Amino acid sequence: MKRSIAGVAMALAATLAVSACGGSDDPLAENTSSAAGSGGSTSITIGSANFPESQLLAEIYAQVLEGKGVGVTRKFDLGSREKYMDGLKDGSIDLIPEYTGTLLQFLNKQAKETAPDEVYTALQSTLPNNLTVLDKAEAEDKDAIVVTKETADKWKLKSIEDLVPHCGEVTFGGPPEIQQRPDGIPGFKATYGCTFKSFSALEPGAITTKALLDGTVQAADIFTTDSAIEANHLVVLDDPKSNFAAQNVVPLINKDKVNDTVKDALNAVSAKLDTKTLQELNAALNAPDKPEYSDVAKDWLSKAGL
Known part of the structure; x- marks a missing residue:
């Protein structure tokens, strides 16, 4: 009987010792540590949309957090915002790189803000109550209506306004969701009075660029930091009526996953990320040797001192 009591006492003492060192497996204790703010251990599932820049930014977030000792699970290439927002709401992903203007209009189709700080x-x-955004980057990647140089020269195009008299001759290419988004097909009509002849649903990136170059479409929705614009001498049409709001890169994250370690690491990335840098990262990703996302991310983080 004495041996049994002694054993219990030893086990209890060991348990207390482990607890005192922060080694408890109690999930409540772990959540308290993560949310407390000074850098308790946590684990974050990072998602990305279905285009290269989003995947690269997600990889940058992943590596900078791993460098601070945060456990990371990657779930990239999840599709459009319409798809991955469900994952953020149900907790199957915790963090994703986002763009302020399109996210605002997704959540509030009546939003009128267009300037960077107003949008933010x-x-x-x-x-939603369970989500927050950390610091926005100076880096901005906006949707834009883009045409070939030949089309721009033919119709003397510099802005979307210049395209309006020719909209009825144009097949417009872009991601399927742009047909419903406020700054997409509905926005072109409401803001500029532009109704295209037809629409062609295309995956973002190389497929859209190819369709524009081979004449399948005469205008397309292409992100302004896409390296294909400069490489193919494409023309980005000015948007004088601000149909497209500011689109600053910003980490969108589950509030329960934010502590000082996570916040400081991601804000440090945003502080270093400007539009020129984003263009250079996209160009590096599209180099002839087709480097991995992880290599491009690692190289930039090292050069940025992160």
Whole structure:
């Protein structure tokens, strides 16, 4: 009987010792540590959309967090915002790189803000209760209506306004969801009075560029940091009526996953990321040797001192 009591006492003492060192397996204790703010251990599932820049930014987030000792699970190439937002709401992903303007309009189709700070402020008050955004980067990647140089020269195009008289002659290419988004097909009509002859649903990236170059479409939705614009001498049409709001890169994250370690690491990335850098990263990703996302991310983080 004495041996049994002694054994219990030893086990209890060991348990208390482990608890004192922060080694408890109690999930409540772990959540408290993660949310407390000074860098308790946590694990984050990072997602990305279905285009290269989003996947690269997600990989940058993943590597900078891993460098701070945060456990990371990657779930990339999840599709469009319409798809991955469900994952953020149900907790199957915790963090994803986002763009302020399109996210705001996704959440509030009546949003009128277009300037960077106005969009960011409005976004913060519009997010679902379980989500927040950390610091926005200076880097901005906007949707744009893009044409070939030949088309721009033929119709003397510099802005979307210049395209309006020819919209009825144009097959427009872009991701399927742009048919419903406020700054997509509905926005072109409402803001500029532009109704295209037809629409062709295309995956973002190389497929859209090819369709534009081979004449399948005469205008297309292409992100302004896409290296294909410069490489193929494409023309980005000005948007004088601000149909496209500011699109600053921003980490969208589950509030329960934010502690000082996570916040400081991701804010440090945003502080180093400007539009020129984003263009250079996209160009590096599209180099002839087709480097891996992980290599491009690692190289930039090293050069940025992160």
